[in-house]
Amino acid sequence: MNATPSSSDFILQVEHLSMKFGGLVAIGDLSFQARRGEITALIGPNGAGKTTVFNCITGFYKPTEGMITLNKRDGSTYLLERLPNHEIPARANVARTFQNIRLFSGMTLLENLLVAQHNKLMKASGYTFLGLFGFPSYRQASAESIELARHWLEKANLVDRADDPAGDLPYGAQRRLEIARAMCTGPELLCLDEPAAGLNPRESAALNELLMDIKNSTSILLIEHDMSVVMQISDHVVVLEYGRKISDGSPQTVRTDPRVIAAYLGVDDEEVQEVLVEVGDEDVIEQLDTGPDSVHGPGNSASMMVGPVSDTVEHADEGERVTVSKGASKAAQVDARAASIAGKPQSAAKPATKSSTAKAAPKKPAAKETASKPTAGKPGGRK
């Protein structure tokens, strides 16, 4: 985002989005934009809060804080966090698919796509009353909706099975059908939650083709684990870790970003120790401390593979406030390491991690004690 384009260039602007469940911060102060006509991918390790972001955008959750703006092509603007759930697809034209496929399995493929055109048909049928008496205007709208459904069935390569129940389709075809169904609502923004999950390489390639085709008319927001899909088709990648943005940019820049690599692969414990020794600064050591306080469980290893995610969230005593422990975020460690090498540990913290360190600051004294040198040395020793 070097240049400052006008806001209408962005179809979706997420600003300072936070979502808390009780004490758990699923998303903390997330801001990103999705450009019109592009595929924006949202990636991150398991539990990073990607699906929560989707649920906030599509109205299934009401965000605790923040603003989600959708700019439609005709210039109208919607604040998605204020719209009721069902009006987001109906009025703001945002459609979505689900991580675990949600088709109407007892209805045929065609019916699935007709249900997606509910609001349009509802108006055409005079809110049922005209349709009940068989007015020709409804019959025409009905024929048009079947044509649209056939169009998307052809795109999804499912037209041969149009009259089969959706539950009878193989997995990959169900994924394509769900996308076709979302497209039948006539969206400007299509949110896809892991569309390639569980697909074999051939199905995955077919999916890429379909998405590239959709991209011509509709902007896409994509959650994906399959890096081949992300790197091939997305124009812009946003990386989340523990509900915070750690990287944002083109697929190439993101791929080489050390913080992203650390988030996915973890940081070597030796590296962490090396930094600690090099710096020797107690404050930095505290900042780099890998573990949540020992009162709340183990997990003071730097490797991401060691502890379950729940171990990385620590419960402070002051009220409901809970933060992700400083050491949990691998990206933060990378930042701190870079900073320590630069010799200016505190001021050099990157903006992306600022919030995490700031929130973690009011720690209770007990935690502070355990976070001092001897404990910090532990992970290396244990290894």
Place this chain on the structure above:
Amino acid sequence: MAATVSSERDDVVPPIQRALREGLYAGAIALGLFVLFIGLRTDQNISNELILVQRWLLLALVVIATAIGRFVYVGYAQPAMERAKAEKAKAPAAVAEPGFVRQNFNKIGIVVLLLYPIAMVLAFGFQGSLKWVDNFGIQILIYVMLAWGLNIVVGLAGLLDLGYVAFYAVGAYAYALLGTHFGLSFWILLPAAGCMAAFWGVMLGFPVLRLRGDYLAIVTLAFGEIIRLVIINWREVTNGSAGISGIPKVSFFGLMSFNVSDPNYIAKVLHIAQSGAYYKIFLYYLILALCFLTAFVTIRLRRLPVGRAWEALREDEIACRSLGINTTTTKLTAFATGAMFGGFAGSFFAARQGFVSPESFVFLESAIILAIVVLGGMGSLGGIAVAALVMIGGTEILRELGFLKVVFGPDFTPELYRMLLFGMAMVIVMLWKPRGFVGSREPTAFLKERRAVSGSFTKEGHG
């Protein structure tokens, strides 16, 4: 290990020997079970003392019957069934063209329903046809209509409603009260009763929007009871459990009346002999017309977006919301539409009986209507009509079990076994067809050809 050995031995022994052994076992088990139930019976003698009657002969008969039954089943019936199965598997899988009856089921059904009263009159005369037209025809059709109304809520929208009889009661009391107090005609009150029931459907719908499954069922059950208790206790208006009598009869669209004392009594106008059967036959065609209306509206609605949204709601509510469907209004319209048909049926019921009391609107009625919907196959109109015929017609026909007295002696009262037989029949039907008579679903639109969707894909709904 021991089990496998014994099963191998089972295969080796000839079936007759095995049958003999199993028959003996069954007899022994029956003896153990029934020795106290049947063999001994407590009774009073003439001076009110408790005495023990010994019925060893009856016990022996039961035990022998059980043993022989098991012997025949294992020895002859089972091998025969297996043979038949093997032959069926061997035979080429010829896709049997559905028979003439099955292909034209709906047409034949409609024709039979239209001709039914005429046939009854021809067969039994005016007076003799009363029972067949009223007790069977009208009674069954009322339940068909109620079940088709409930089918919209349960079968299409997947919202389990255990208090459907409340709307039936609202319709019946709406007609009974407005008809007796203000003398309004049935033809005005029929839509009014429907509207009132629909209103209460929405009233029920609002609080239960967030509930699903079992919780929804409990609340609707409570709603049904609330309506009934209000009717019982609001004496000033509803006359409590004494009920309302003297409900005006339906007129022939205001042209002719069915009251003998009226100047425009049908027999006087048409110069025919007096008979009570005219009114019953008229009522029969009236409820038939109402049923056709229900079916027509249901079939139409299924092809409209609102009907598809109901079915989609049954399949997956979250997906519905993600497609921009307002699930609140969709649920409310389902409740309202279903309740409206319940209200129609209720006002017809009041007109037919001439008397309503809270007795007619107990929970058992809701349960029977729901049982008809489930037995018929949720969502299928034809299956539900057949289920209503079997359930209501079946319980009625079981009243005619007089011939059993010949078999079991004059002390035997077949009416007592009516519900037992009925329950057994239901269990058997549900074992044989777990998704009801018609388990498949007719799609509402098709691109190339209409193929029924197998019941294994459709969901029952969860709330």
